[in-house]
Each structure stands twice: as C-alpha cells, then as structure tokens.
Amino acid sequence: MISFSQVTKRYPGGHEALSGASFTIEQGELVFLTGHSGAGKSTLLKLVAAIERPTSGMVSVNGQNVGRLSRLAVPYLRRNIGLVFQDHKLLFDRSVIDNVVLPLDIAGLDRRESLKRARAVIDKVGLLMREKANPVSLSGGEQQRVCIARALVSRPALLLADEPTGNLDAGYAADIMSMFRDFHQVGTTLVIATHDDRAISALGGRILHLDHGRVGEASA
Amino acid sequence: MIGWLRHQKHALTAALHRLRAHPLSTLLTALAMGVAISLPGGLYLGLANLSQVAGELPAQPEISVFLDTRATDAHKQAIAARLKQSDIAEAHFVPRDKALAALSASQGLTDIAAGLTENPLPDAWVVRPRETAREAMSRVASELGTLPGVAETHLDSLWADRLQAGLAIGRAGVWLLAGLFAVALVAISGNAIRAQVLARRDEILVSRLIGATDRYIRRPFLYLGTLQGLLGGLAAIGVLAVAGLILRAPVAQLAGLYGSAFQLIPPSGLEIASVLGLTALFGWLGAWLSVARALRQVESTH
Numbered sequence: 001m002i003s004f005s006q007v008t009k010r011y012p013g014g015h016e017a018l019s020g021a022s023f024t025i026e027q028g029e030l031v032f033l034t035g036h037s038g039a040g041k042s043t044l045l046k047l048v049a050a051i052e053r054p055t056s057g058m059v060s061v062n063g064q065n066v067g068r069l070s071r072l073a074v075p076y077l078r079r080n081i082g083l084v085f086q087d088h089k090l091l092f093d094r095s096v097i098d099n100v101v102l103p104l105d106i107a108g109l110d111r112r113e114s115l116k117r118a119r120a121v122i123d124k125v126g127l128l129m130r131e132k133a134n135p136v137s138l139s140g141g142e143q144q145r146v147c148i149a150r151a152l153v154s155r156p157a158l159l160l161a162d163e164p165t166g167n168l169d170a171g172y173a174a175d176i177m178s179m180f181r182d183f184h185q186v187g188t189t190l191v192i193a194t195h196d197d198r199a200i201s202a203l204g205g206r207i208l209h210l211d212h213g214r215v216g217e218a219s220a
Numbered sequence: 221m222i223g224w225l226r227h228q229k230h231a232l233t234a235a236l237h238r239l240r241a242h243p244l245s246t247l248l249t250a251l252a253m254g255v256a257i258s259l260p261g262g263l264y265l266g267l268a269n270l271s272q273v274a275g276e277l278p279a280q281p282e283i284s285v286f287l288d289t290r291a292t293d294a295h296k297q298a299i300a301a302r303l304k305q306s307d308i309a310e311a312h313f314v315p316r317d318k319a320l321a322a323l324s325a326s327q328g329l330t331d332i333a334a335g336l337t338e339n340p341l342p343d344a345w346v347v348r349p350r351e352t353a354r355e356a357m358s359r360v361a362s363e364l365g366t367l368p369g370v371a372e373t374h375l376d377s378l379w380a381d382r383l384q385a386g387l388a389i390g391r392a393g394v395w396l397l398a399g400l401f402a403v404a405l406v407a408i409s410g411n412a413i414r415a416q417v418l419a420r421r422d423e424i425l426v427s428r429l430i431g432a433t434d435r436y437i438r439r440p441f442l443y444l445g446t447l448q449g450l451l452g453g454l455a456a457i458g459v460l461a462v463a464g465l466i467l468r469a470p471v472a473q474l475a476g477l478y479g480s481a482f483q484l485i486p487p488s489g490l491e492i493a494s495v496l497g498l499t500a501l502f503g504w505l506g507a508w509l510s511v512a513r514a515l516r517q518v519e520s521t522h
Contacts, residue, residue: 049428073383074432079431089426103430105230108223 001158002048004165004215007057009043017043025114025191026159030184032200033193034218035210041193044210045160048191049081050074058088061158068122079107082151082188084161088143090135097122097131103154119151125179130219141172148179159183165199176202177205222423223267227439235443238416240449249412253405254455257499261399261456261487267390269485281352285363286409288371290393295369296343296403302367303347307360316341331479342371402502405452409445409506417441417514424518434515439460441511449503453496460487 002025009018017040025031033041046052047059050066050181059066061077069077090099097118102139104114122131125145128139133145144164151159161180165173177199184190184205209218229473239246287296303311314322319341324334349360357375365373417424424437468484475482 049429074430075428075436077431084430089422089429089513091426093423102427105423105426105435106430106432108226110226111230118494153430 001025001062002191003030003058004047005058005060005220007047007054008057009040009213010046010055011054013042014152016213018210018215020048020055021215022057022214023215023217025189027189028184028187030180030190030205031054031192032203032205032207033191033210034195034200034207034220036195039210040213041210044194045191045213048158048160049083050077051193077153079103080152080156080158082156082159084144084148084151084159084164086163086166088135088147090143090146090150092134094097094134095132096127096135096138099135100149100153103150107154114168118149119152123151124152125149139172141168141175144172144176145179145209146170148176152183158162158187158189159191161190161194163193163195165194173199176201180214187219223239227436231439234440235447238440238444239447245412246448246451249408250455251400252408252452253449253499253503254459255450256401256408257452257456257495258459258463260401261495263390263397264394265460265464265485265487267387267394270390271387272485273482279309279358281348281375281471283349283357283364283404284349284374285347285364285370286372286374287343287345288369289342291369291371292341295367299345299364299367299369301365307350308347308392309350311345313356314344316343319344329331358421402498405449405499405502406506408452409448409503410510411506412448413441413445413507414510414514416444417511417518421518423486424515428519437515438511442507443506446500449501449506450496452503453499456495456499457487457492475485488506 004021007018007021008016008018021040021044033044035041043052047054048066048071050062054067057067062080063076064122066077091102097115100122101114104117105111109117119128119131122128125148127142127145127149130138130142135146137168138146138188143166148161148164151161159180164180165176173196177196179202180190180192184203207218209216223265226387244345254347285299287299289297300313320336323332323341347360347364349357350359351357361373361375362372464486471482471484
C-alpha cells in the first residue's frame with residue numbers, strides 16, 4: 001500500500017530529515033514509527049500525505065507516485081487518507097459535529113447523509129453527548145478523539161497518526177490506542193508515529209525505528 | 221453534477237453566514253461601495269433627466285423662415301419653389317393658426333397664448349438644409365432672407381446643438397466616472413475578501429490537509445465578493461432613492477415656476493437590474509483577484 005524507495009528529504013538549510021529510506025507497508029498492517037523527536041517520523045508521514053515532497057527517491061501510495069503528484073491531484077489523494085495530528089487541528093469556530101463532517105462536505109456528499117455518518121463516528125469515539133459542543137470546551141483527550149473521528153469519517157483505507165497520544169495522560173492514551181486497535185481489526189491500514197512504548201507493547205504490530213533519518217526494522 | 225450543486229449551495233450558505241457574522245464590516249463595505257457607485261449613478265440619472273428636458277427641443281439644426289404678413293400668393297409660391305431645390309433636405313409649412321395652436325399647447329406659454337386677442341404669428345416655413353455645417357446654414361439662411369415676401373429668417377436650434385454636445389460630454393463623463401468607480405469597487409471588494417481570507421487561515425489550512433481543492437476553498441470567498449458587491453449596489457440605489465426624495469420637492473417647485481409639469485424620472489427596472497448585476501460582477505472580480513494571492517500568502521506562512 002505504501003512503498004518508499006531510497007527516499008531522502010532534505011529541508012532548505014541542509015537538514016536531512018530522511019536519508020535513503022526504503023520500506024514497504026502492506027494493506028491492513030499496523031505499523032509504529034518510533035525514534036527520538038527529530039528522527040524524521042513526522043517528515044515520513046508528511047511525505048505519504050504529499051504535505052512534503054521527497055528531495056530524491058520515490059514515495060508511492062496505492063501505486064501512485066506521490067512525490068510527482070500534481071497540485072490538482074493532491075486533494076484526491078488526501079481524501080483517501082485519515083490524518084490524526086498531535087495538535088488536533090480542530091476548528092474552534094464550529095461545533096464538534098461540524099468539525100467531523102468537514103471532510104464529507106469537502107467531498108461534496110449529501111449533507112443529511114454526512115451528518116448521519118459523522119454522528120455514527122462521533123458515537124464510536126464516545127463523544128455523542130458533546131456533538132454540539134465547541135471543541136474549545138473539551139479536554140485534550142476529547143479533542144484528540146474528535147480529531148480521530150474527523151480522520152475516520154470518510155472511511156479511509158489508510159490512517160496516519162502523528163504522536164496521537166503525545167500530550168495525553170496515560171488513561172486517555174490507552175483509550176485512544178485501544179480505539180486504533182479496533183480500526184486495525186476492521187482492516188484499516190494504520191501508521192502511528194509515537195514514542196509511547198506502553199502503547200506499542202499493548203497493541204503489538206510492526207515497528208519501524210528511525211534514527212537520524214535512517215529507517216530500520218525493530219521488534220516490539 | 222449533484223456534488224457540484226451541493227458545493228455551490230454549501231459555499232453560498234457559508235458566504236451568507238460570514239456576512240451575517242460580521243454585520244458591521246459588511247454594512248461598512250456595502251456603504252463604501254454604495255457611495256462610490258452612487259456618484260456615477262447619480263450623474264447618469266441627472267443627465268437622463270436633462271436629456272428628457274432637451275428631448276422636447278428640436279434636435280436637428282433648422283432654419284425658421286417667417287413670411288411677411290403682406291406676402292402675396294405669388295411670393296409664397298416662389299418661396300415654396302425655392303425650397304424644393306436640391307440644397308434643401310426638408311421643408312414644411314407652418315400656417316399661422318397652427319403655430320398659435322402649438323404655442324398654446326406648449327408648456328409655460330399657455331398663459332401668454334390665452335391672453336392674446338388676435339394671432340400675432342406669421343406664416344412660416346421650417347427648413348432643414350442638406351448641409352448642416354454652421355457656415356452653410358447661415359449662407360442658406362441669409363439667401364432665403366433676401367427672397368421677396370420673407371420677413372425674417374432665424375437659425376434655430378444651434379443652442380440645442382450645443383446642449384446636445386454638452387450632454388454628450390456629460391455622458392462620456394458618466395462612463396469615465398463609472399469606469400473609475402468600477403476599479404474602486406474591485407479594490408474595495410478585493411480588500412474585504414483579503415481580510416476574510418487571512419481571518420480564516422486555520423480553516424483554509426485544515427481544509428487543505430483533509431482534501432479540499434483550490435476551487436472548494438476559493439468558492440465561498442467568490443460568493444462573498446459577489447454578495448458584497450450586490451449589497452453595495454443595493455446601497456447605491458438606496459443612496460440615489462434618498463437623494464431623489466430630497467430633490468423631488470425643489471425640482472417640482474422650479475418646474476412649477478416655469479409652468480412645466482416636469483418631474484424627476486426614476487431609474488427603470490432594467491437600469492436598476494444592470495447596476496446590481498454590474499456591482500455583483502465587480503465584487504466577484506475583486507474577490508477573484510485577491511483570493512488567489514491571499515491564499516498563497518496564507519499557505520506560505522504555514
């Protein structure tokens with residue numbers, strides 16, 4: 001589903017975030033990206049979603065050469081990818097449900113159908129009581145769950161999560177990780193960047209370890 | 221297709237929502253646009269009203285040939301024969317009783333005509349020479365003046381020509397002014413939209429990350445510009461309506477002093493529709509010009 005071949009990403013200024021990374025992730029896999037901060041985890045996820053372009057090498061997602069994707073094609077790639085951000089990136093000028101329904105609005109789905117789907121996914125992350133609330137009034141863990149709901153509402157085959165539990169205390173983190181396990185069990189491909197070892201040992205799965213931009217396999 | 225329609229509807233409701241969310245800035249922008257448009261609009265209406273007055277006057281340059289009251293039938297026939305020559309484009313005879321009837325019917329002179337005990341007017345010919353240049357006109361006029369039985373010739377409508385020429389300048393001025401204010405409108409709209417884009421930075425960036433196309437992001441701002449332009453057009457019409465109400469009484473009084481039933485003519489439905497259409501168009505244009513630039517700015521600071 002995802003394949004990196006000799007991918008290097010050098011930022012302006014010379015910092016090399018990824019150096020000759022090569023690996024493949026199959027459909028339905030659960031993969032953890034580990035490594036100290038600055039090791040290139042975020043960069044790797046951004047390359048998959050075409051938020052960044054590789055300096056050299058080829059990134060391919062579902063057979064598409066993502067690094068060469070035209071600006072016009074990028075939105076359609078992203079519609080098939082659920083993104084979970086450490087800082088949630090919620091919009092505070094609208095309610096929880098309006099945040100979650102946004103990807104479906106963007107895709108041009110029928111509004112009533114969209115709201116139904118949004119409500120179902122909000123229920124799944126356990127926030128149905130708060131659907132009308134402004135995300136500002138939610139705790140960090142709840143905001144993260146809204147972010148996950150938004151990533152899942154368009155039923156993407158691939159979910160990328162960048163430090164989804166980074167700012168959360170242990171209880172919330174365990175909640176969210178068990179949520180991810182459920183998605184994995186229904187066949188979603190998950191790539192989770194984290195340095196939460198407890199989560200990794202609880203879920204199991206493949207580990208890609210990044211060290212100064214180099215990727216290696218590691219065991220749990 | 222249905223998805224496209226949904227996007228349009230979604231963008232329109234989003235734009236309406238944004239207008240409602242900032243009533244004061246919406247109102248101020250509409251007023252700025254309205255005042256800007258009401259200037260050429262007001263000038264246009266003023267000229268339309270002046271043209272209406274001028275339209276009652278002869279537009280073509282003519283020579284009036286007044287016959288001597290003692291002119292004989294032979295003289296009259298000779299004059300009629302002369303007026304059939306090739307340098308005369310058109311000539312028609314106005315008998316003296318018809319002239320009096322026309323005088324009585326004409327505005328402001330009714331009172332004078334009613335006070336007359338006998339018809340003081342002579343028979344006359346109204347002549348339009350083939351050449352209407354000033355020199356040719358006066359040559360023909362002076363030649364006709366030497367014919368026996370002719371009391372006097374009069375070069376009419378030169379002043380009407382001048383009025384028409386003045387109105388033509390005024391009309392050109394309207395278009396010039398309208399062009400300038402259209403540019404102002406685009407600038408006002410562009411500026412308002414730029415502020416909106418920058419204020420919605422987060423929404424734009426997040427929408428991008430979850431698969432929004434350029435068009436999806438641009439669309440609400442284009443609707444916003446169009447609606448803002450439309451509101452500006454409505455404001456302009458409001459300004460002109462108020463101006464018309466204020467001017468109506470003094471104009472009626474002035475017209476009354478001239479014994480005229482002249483009234484201010486309001487803009488036609490078509491004219492109102494064109495003003496609204498054009499302001500919406502220029503609002504859209506301003507939004508279109510500014511949104512792409514503002515979006516680049518938002519995304520480069522990301």
